[in-house]
Amino acid sequence: QVQLVESGGGLVQPGGSLRLSCAASGSMFSIYGMGWYRQAPGKQRELVAAISSGGRTSYAESVKGRFTISRDNAKKTVYLQMNSLKPEDTAVYYCNQGPPGWSWGQGTQVTVSS
Numbered sequence: 001q002v003q004l005v006e007s008g009g010g011l012v013q014p015g016g017s018l019r020l021s022c023a024a025s026g027s028m029f030s031i032y033g034m035g036w037y038r039q040a041p042g043k044q045r046e047l048v049a050a051i052s053s054g055g056r057t058s059y060a061e062s063v064k065g066r067f068t069i070s071r072d073n074a075k076k077t078v079y080l081q082m083n084s085l086k087p088e089d090t091a092v093y094y095c096n097q098g099p100p101g102w103s104w105g106q107g108t109q110v111t112v113s114s
Contacts (some may be wrong), residue, residue: 001013001026001103002026003025003103004023004095005022005106006022006093006106006108007022009093009108011111011112011113013114014086014087014112014113014114015085016085016112017081020108020110021077022078022080024077024095028075030073032097032101033052034051034098035047035048035095035098035113036078039094040088040090043091046061047096048060048067048080048093051069051070052098063082066083067082071092075113080093080095085112089110090110090111091110092107093108
């Protein structure tokens, strides 16, 4: 069973940046497409960015041009660079396969507020 550990969240002012990391245990990480998801209070979890095993990326319209997903297969880690953050980006951020296939990690809280 793969375990996922997200990190890098925090409190940031509007317009600021954060870089999230997600480390996966287990082997065969490189063959899976991965995604970053987020869940705001009272809302359903949503996919915000995805990266295929070959490195092709896709983004939700709400984050396009501001967020960048990347992966390092040697480190079994996927990243989410978030720039120009907005208060509506406030949520708990999770990674998983795209679409989800493993148990969810604990997530990392991102709060955008002045």
